[in-house]
Amino acid sequence: xxxxxxxxxxxxxxxxxxxxxxxxxxxxxxxxxxxxxxxxxxxxxxxxxxxxxxxxxxxxxxxxxxxxxxxxxxxxxxxxxxxxxxxxxxxxxxxxxxxxxxxxxxxxxxxxxxxxxxxxxxxxxxxxxxxxxxxxxxxxxxxxxxxxxxxxxxxxxxxxxxxxxxxxxxxxxxxxxxxxxxxxxxxxxxxxxxxxxxxxxxxxxxxxxxxxxxxxxxxxxxxxxxxxxxxxxxxxxxxxxxxxxxxxxxxxxxxxxxxxxxxxxxxxxxxxxxxxxxxxxxxxxxxxxxxxxxxxxxxxxxxxxxxxxxxxxxxxxxxxxxxxxxxxxxxxxxxxxxxxxxxxxxxxxxxxxxxxxxxxxxxxxxxxxxxxxxxxxxxxxxxxxxxxxxxxxxxxxxxxxxxxxxxxxxxxxxxxxxxxxxxxxxxxxxxx
Amino acid sequence: xxxxxxxxxxxxxxxxxxxxxxxxxxxxxxxxxxxxxxxxxxxxxxxxxxxxxxxxxxxxxxxxxxxxxxxxxxxxxxxxxxxxxxxxxxxxxxxxxxxxxxxxxxxxxxxxxxxxxxxxxxxxxxxxxxxxxxxxxxxxxxxxxxxxxxxxxxxxxxxxxxxxxxxxxxxxxxxxxxxxxxxxxxxxxxxxxxxxxxxxxxxxxxxxxxxxxxxxxxxxxxxxxxxxxxxxxxxxxxxxxxxxxxxxxxxxxxxxxxxxxxxxxxxxxxxxxxxxxxxxxxxxxxxxxxxxxxxxxxx
Ligand SMILES: Cc1ncc(C[n+]2csc(CCOP(=O)(O)OP(=O)(O)O)c2C)c(N)n1
Ligand code: SF4
Ligand SMILES: [Mg+2]
Numbered sequence: 001x002x003x004x005x006x007x008x009x010x011x012x013x014x015x016x017x018x019x020x021x022x023x024x025x026x027x028x029x030x031x032x033x034x035x036x037x038x039x040x041x042x043x044x045x046x047x048x049x050x051x052x053x054x055x056x057x058x059x060x061x062x063x064x065x066x067x068x069x070x071x072x073x074x075x076x077x078x079x080x081x082x083x084x085x086x087x088x089x090x091x092x093x094x095x096x097x098x099x100x101x102x103x104x105x106x107x108x109x110x111x112x113x114x115x116x117x118x119x120x121x122x123x124x125x126x127x128x129x130x131x132x133x134x135x136x137x138x139x140x141x142x143x144x145x146x147x148x149x150x151x152x153x154x155x156x157x158x159x160x161x162x163x164x165x166x167x168x169x170x171x172x173x174x175x176x177x178x179x180x181x182x183x184x185x186x187x188x189x190x191x192x193x194x195x196x197x198x199x200x201x202x203x204x205x206x207x208x209x210x211x212x213x214x215x216x217x218x219x220x221x222x223x224x225x226x227x228x229x230x231x232x233x234x235x236x237x238x239x240x241x242x243x244x245x246x247x248x249x250x251x252x253x254x255x256x257x258x259x260x261x262x263x264x265x266x267x268x269x270x271x272x273x274x275x276x277x278x279x280x281x282x283x284x285x286x287x288x289x290x291x292x293x294x295x296x297x298x299x300x301x302x303x304x305x306x307x308x309x310x311x312x313x314x315x316x317x318x319x320x321x322x323x324x325x326x327x328x329x330x331x332x333x334x335x336x337x338x339x340x341x342x343x344x345x346x347x348x349x350x351x352x353x354x355x356x357x358x359x360x361x362x363x364x365x366x367x368x369x370x371x372x373x374x375x376x377x378x379x380x381x382x383x384x385x386x387x388x389x390x391x392x393x394x395x396x397x398x399x400x401x402x403x404x405x406x407x408x409x410x411x412x413x414x415x416x417x418x419x420x421x422x423x424x425x426x427x428x429x430x431x432x
Numbered sequence: 433x434x435x436x437x438x439x440x441x442x443x444x445x446x447x448x449x450x451x452x453x454x455x456x457x458x459x460x461x462x463x464x465x466x467x468x469x470x471x472x473x474x475x476x477x478x479x480x481x482x483x484x485x486x487x488x489x490x491x492x493x494x495x496x497x498x499x500x501x502x503x504x505x506x507x508x509x510x511x512x513x514x515x516x517x518x519x520x521x522x523x524x525x526x527x528x529x530x531x532x533x534x535x536x537x538x539x540x541x542x543x544x545x546x547x548x549x550x551x552x553x554x555x556x557x558x559x560x561x562x563x564x565x566x567x568x569x570x571x572x573x574x575x576x577x578x579x580x581x582x583x584x585x586x587x588x589x590x591x592x593x594x595x596x597x598x599x600x601x602x603x604x605x606x607x608x609x610x611x612x613x614x615x616x617x618x619x620x621x622x623x624x625x626x627x628x629x630x631x632x633x634x635x636x637x638x639x640x641x642x643x644x645x646x647x648x649x650x651x652x653x654x655x656x657x658x659x660x661x662x663x664x665x666x667x668x669x670x671x672x673x674x675x676x677x678x679x680x681x682x683x684x685x686x687x688x689x690x691x692x693x694x695x696x697x698x699x700x701x702x703x704x705x706x707x708x709x710x711x712x713x714x715x716x717x718x719x720x721x722x723x724x725x726x727x728x729x730x731x
Contacts (some may be wrong), residue, residue: 015619034515034518034519035508035511035514035515035518036512036516037511037628040628048610061518062518063514063517063518065510065511065514065550066508066550067507067543067546067550068542068543068546068549069542069543069546070505070512071503071507071542071543072504072506072507072542072543072546073507075500075503075504075507075508075511075543076507076508076510076511076514077511078500078508078511079475079498079500079507079508079509079510079511079512079515080511080512080514080515080518081511082498082511082512083473083498083511083512083515083516083519084519085518085519086513087516101501101503102501102504105500105501173579177547180542189637211473211496211498211512212473212515212516212519212521214471214472214496215475216491217491217494217495217496217497217558217619218491218497218500219485219486219490219493219496219497220496220497220499221492221498221500222485222486222488222497222499223484223485223487223488224484224485224487224488225487225488229488229489231490233490234489235489236487236488236489236490237488237489247626269531283689319523369521375725410440410442425552428643
């Protein structure tokens with residue numbers, strides 16, 4: 001059984017056993033990307049390698065630009081997209097951060113690019129292992145951001161992502177993230193759809209810019225002014241209007257995201273909650289665990305156990321991180337008593353990002369739920385069932401006392417084991 | 433060489449300009465676009481050229497332009513080319529990147545090197561006004577020895593980076609130098625580059641009145657002095673063959689070169705240049721021409 005609630009192994013469809021990275025590669029192939037531009041980085045590299053193989057074998061007729069950095073990869077993606085091609089790529093952590101300058105550029109230019117992100121921690125110190133630090137660093141660049149929970153969801157979300165990003169009501173670049181190693185390198189059975197069915201679901205791109213049509217002269221991404229420009233030839237918006245339209249399109253994209261998700265479900269039979277978040281055992285719940293990706297997957301496994309203790313507990317696994325589905329979350333959490341949030345990243349200097357974003361989203365609800373957040377699993381540290389269970393217990397105790405603690409709390413740290421370690425010496429670069 | 437009758441009458445820049453009076457770049461761009469013709473897509477990074485391209489909603493050229501962040505020009509051009517290849521339009525449409533010296537020799541060198549190494553089918557043109565002008569005259573890797581800028585108040589202590597040579601080392605089919613004061617030579621080089629397959633690099637010296645410190649009416653004269661003194665020779669390297677361009681031919685004979693001081697003292701940026709630096713200029717010019725002679729003899 002996967003998170004879409006379907007039992008893939010008994011499917012009559014074509015089933016392949018694939019890693020998360022290869023699920024992404026198959027989806028990019030079946031989405032018929034026209035141009036890919038990428039640069040290798042662990043744990044994303046197998047996406048790039050698989051795509052190279054597809055092209056070599058003639059299974060994908062795309063141009064693959066092997067560039068000299070992620071900064072260039074992202075710039076080439078933007079340019080190819082503006083020239084009218086369907087564009088996809090993949091990266092992780094340092095690669096995403098090197099792309100950073102191009103991310104608000106892509107959204108500001110309204111280019112429907114899709115990036116796959118095999119999540120990884122951000123150095124220093126170096127770590128190739130998983131957490132969601134890279135994913136959250138781009139929360140303010142104006143992209144649509146999905147987080148997946150299994151390999152089928154990676155494949156399905158990619159197909160949906162192109163349709164969403166390219167919808168004329170949207171035209172916003174989209175990132176499809178999945179936990180590095182935990183999904184990127186783990187094999188799972190996946191239903192692959194027929195190419196004809198994908199083609200009807202996702203028709204060829206009709207790009208709103210398309211520089212390749214030289215009969216139309218265009219200046220894409222020019223200088224804008226603080227105020228609008230009025231001339232006898234017409235009136236042009238200022239920077240503020242450009243960016244307002246991006247924000248509005250992001251807000252409205254929620255409807256398109258739901259619509260595309262529902263159409264996908266009707267056509268292919270797999271659903272991911274309401275398309276924005278997935279719920280598990282929430283029907284009678286008054287207590288909810290709120291998390292994303294690998295953390296949600298871990299939480300799923302303990303819900304039953306916690307219920308045996310008599311708790312009316314369920315899980316909300318966030319699928320759409322940006323735009324943050326505020327309206328739907330407020331509606332859902334009405335009447336819920338407790339929410340326990342697990343973040344696999346830190347909003348440094350504050351607390352876990354999901355935790356504070358949820359608090360902000362639910363601000364002003366009548367009889368608001370008690371919300372408590374914990375940090376887990378940075379740099380690939382295991383997120384254990386005990387952590388989730390202990391977090392729930394601790395949170396419920398605090399709720400009973402009405403005690404609100406702002407200090408960030410952690411699970412899985414092993415400071416006790418490091419008794420003789422001198423932090424100052426360590427930071428100087430010393431070691432044993 | 434082409435003459436005035438060969439230059440197409442079509443203009444690809446609408447009338448009116450945002451450039452300073454006497455800006456060589458505006459002239460260079462005008463004639464380069466004429467040489468390239470209508471089947472061209474441009475990409476331009478942050479620079480004075482961004483300003484030439486005007487404000488939102490009004491494109492000042494009759495050719496489409498993709499603005500791209502400062503460091504990305506080579507990569508952006510590669511993206512456009514890939515997309516055209518995917519659509520089967522790559523042979524029909526010429527992709528041209530136009531960037532300043534800062535965007536080329538400094539922040540964009542990696543993306544340019546990558547594009548050249550991949551053999552991307554495009555023209556990369558660098559207009560070299562020898563500093564970051566758009567941001568108020570700060571030094572770049574292309575600022576020459578002894579030049580005053582806002583970040584080299586005592587004069588630059590290192591010489592200019594030799595970008596054409598760096599590109600030549602990539603083994604691309606066409607590298608050329610040009611100068612805004614020799615517009616027919618420049619026109620011809622763009623026409624030639626347009627019809628060659630692979631990566632083409634044209635580096636154009638571009639005199640800049642406010643940045644260099646001279647009267648705008650002297651732009652052509654100052655630009656010419658750079659070549660007449662032997663400091664900025666005009667040449668092409670076409671499939672490995674070194675070709676000295678017509679305006680520079682007579683400077684093979686050192687006695688036909690004007691003294692470098694004529695060029696330097698005409699510009700305020702060299703106002704405080706030391707004798708030692710002038711000597712360095714002279715030995716640089718001599719070495720440069722000895723190398724040119726060697727290359728011409730050995731091919
Ligand atoms: C990443 C980045 N850093 C800095 C800038 C600021 N900037 C814009 S144009 C420019 C200088 C451009 O110099 P050059 O390429 O020589 O062109 P010119 O202005 O001289 O025509 C700088 C530093 C920028 N736009 N982007
Ligand atoms: S600063 Fe120099 S290069 Fe820039 S517009 Fe003025 S004259 Fe031209
Ligand atoms: Mg410059």
